[in-house]
Amino acid sequence: MVSIKDIAKKAGVSISTVSYALNGSPKVTKETSERIQAIAKELNYIPSAAARSLKKRETKIIGIYLTNYSGAFYGELLQGMMETLSKNGYELIVCSGKESHRFLPERMIDGAIILDATYETEELLSHAERGHKLVVMDRRMDHPNISQVLLDNKAGATLAIDHLAEKGHRKIYVLKGPEISFDARQRLEAVQKAVQRYSQVEYIELDGDFNKPSGEAAAKKIHQEFSEPVGVFCLNDEMAIGMYNYFSRTNLRIGEDVHIIGFDNIEVSQYIQPRLATINYSKHKWGSLASELLINLIKKKKPEHERINVSLIEGDSVRNR
Known part of the structure; x- marks a missing residue:
């Protein structure tokens, strides 16, 4: 690899002069700087990012x-x-x-x-x-x-639970996220607080992992337990889409038997049918x-x-x- 020593040797100048020229310093004349720049280009000199950042x-x-x-x-x-x-x-x-x-x-x-x-x-x-x-x-x-x-995870989760309750849903599943996730924990805490305001609501938590497979697994459990229309709050849209995938293969219909709301408003949410209710932010x-x-x-x-x-x-x- 070409170094500034090689440029200095060919230009017949000191290493410090080459350094000044390559860094645009006024300490060298325009003519000298242009000559050194030309030699550097001729030798395919590539400056060291690490050295430059240290300086x-x-x-x-x-x-x-x-x-x-x-x-x-x-x-x-x-x-x-x-x-x-x-x-x-x-x-x-x-x-x-x-x-x-x-x-x-x-x-x-x-x-x-x-x-x-x-x-x-x-x-x-x-x-x-x-x-x-x-x-x-x-x-x-x-x-x-x-x-x-x-x-504002807590406000979003509260909006979701209120929306399901205001639509008359009395059995609500909540599909959680990974325990390591700050956002998942914040949303779940808000859900647990929000449902306390609705004494008539039966509240059930299901494990999830913020991905489509965990949404499908939760949908299967809901399907197995199904006896009446239910509401479901998925703590992100990816899991909600996993539920769509599963229920598309069953006789249960989203928006009729299973009512789903997500969180994140990812782009695909507006294109799936029926349109996914969700929590939006920029x-x-x-x-x-x-x-x-x-x-x-x-x-x-x-x-x-x-x-x-x-x-x-x-x-x-x-x-x-």
Whole structure:
């Protein structure tokens, strides 16, 4: 690999002169700088990103840490992040797994956005203590180097239960999410509180994992127990779509026998029939705001705690009992 020593030797100048020229320093004349740039191009010189970031103490790269890449959830979220970062001169990389945790302490990225339940809070705090800038989207944290932007999960879950109850449903299943998920825990807590207001409602919890197979498994159990029309709140849309898949192979009809509401309003929700009732929020705005808060931290502004509002989208998957 060609180094600046090779360029300096061919140009007949010092290594420091080559460094100044390649970094656009006014310490070298325009003529010398152009000659050195031409030699670098001729030798196919590629500057070391690691060395450059150590010198400038920045990479202009932000990492988003995700638990996994499955499902239809992440597209709009990442697009919102990318657009905001791009406007501010940053690029985005998607990270997952333990090996990528070294990117922060090794300063391979300038900051990180966290939506990864497997990233331990203690480890994040240790990074923050060392001055690294973070935005968390999946937990509450209080630190001068950490901002947070969270969904209003509790309001959304309450809207869903109220909608089913107001439509006259007296038997309500709730399909839970993975226990490791902050959003799933928040939604379930709100559900458990909301159903207490409806003494006439029979409330049943089913295990789920935020994916279609767990939705199908839960639908099978509901089918086996079916004796009257029921309401179902799936804590995300992926599981609701899994239920659609299962019930399409049975004599039970969604919106007539089984009334389903989801959470997330992913794109496919508006195209399936009957249209899925769900809890909506702007994933694009969520991602954009997370990026904005991180840039503010990098600019040494104070940490902020923001919330993303939610709303109910009615659909024919939930009708009057």
